[in-house]
Amino acid sequence: DSGVTQTPKHLITATGQRVTLRCSPRSGDLSVYWYQQSLDQGLQFLIQYYNGEERAKGNILERFSAQQFPDLHSELNLSSLELGDSALYFCASSAEGGGTGGYNEQFFGPGTRLTVL
Amino acid sequence: TQLLEQSPQFLSIQEGENLTVYCNSSSVFSSLQWYRQEPGEGPVLLVTVVTGGEVKKLKRLTFQFGDARKDSSLHITAAQPGDTGLYLCAGVETTDSWGKLQFGAGTQVVVTP
Numbered sequence: 001d002s003g004v005t006q007t008p009k010h011l012i013t014a015t016g017q018r019v020t021l022r023c024s025p026r027s028g029d030l031s032v033y034w035y036q037q038s039l040d041q042g043l044q045f046l047i048q049y050y051n052g053e054e055r056a057k058g059n060i061l062e063r064f065s066a067q068q069f070p071d072l073h074s075e076l077n078l079s080s081l082e083l084g085d086s087a088l089y090f091c092a093s094s095a096e097g098g099g100t101g102g103y104n105e106q107f108f109g110p111g112t113r114l115t116v117l
Numbered sequence: 118t119q120l121l122e123q124s125p126q127f128l129s130i131q132e133g134e135n136l137t138v139y140c141n142s143s144s145v146f147s148s149l150q151w152y153r154q155e156p157g158e159g160p161v162l163l164v165t166v167v168t169g170g171e172v173k174k175l176k177r178l179t180f181q182f183g184d185a186r187k188d189s190s191l192h193i194t195a196a197q198p199g200d201t202g203l204y205l206c207a208g209v210e211t212t213d214s215w216g217k218l219q220f221g222a223g224t225q226v227v228v229t230p
Contacts, residue, residue: 002159002161004159033218042119042220042222042223043160043205043220043223045217045218045220048217056217058217088157090159090160092159104148104209104217104218105150105162105165106162106207106218107162108152108159108160108161109159110158110159111157111158111159113157
């Protein structure tokens, strides 16, 4: 158990809908990262938040957005869903916010499996 | 093109055999990590290496960081079915001020009894 929690575990929805994925980081970790993993794309970095502020962006679509709240939990919002958005979505947390010299060791949650029908 | 290239992509061996997985790049990394992921679960951090030439051992797993900090290898001795999983390497480039972790595509290892 990494200490990172994600809900829900599974989500099935229809095209065009909007969903929200939730993540609680390990106790004491300030950074939260979101990743998408599909069979053909591997693990793709979406976005990072550090202590409530956006820190880095990866290949995140405009239809997707995220935020980190004062209690450090984070939500990933996916809207206008398409079939191709079906994937595993992982949240990870780390004690560090980045910067050279850091190890940036990340601890992953169990993931949310999103199926868009 | 992946910044970190892992090879082989797939490896199937018998229990008791040894195996090596490689992670290569043309970039220099300030640190490099190895994760193992089982189906439907999140990646689990195995080790972090930070010094060129560093060797770390975790039971039957041996991790090495290249002298130039551009590559790494994972060697498993006497593999067991419990070693089955997707092995991912990930690193922080020295030129990245934000410390973004870059992942390789992974090596799928299957150990059969």
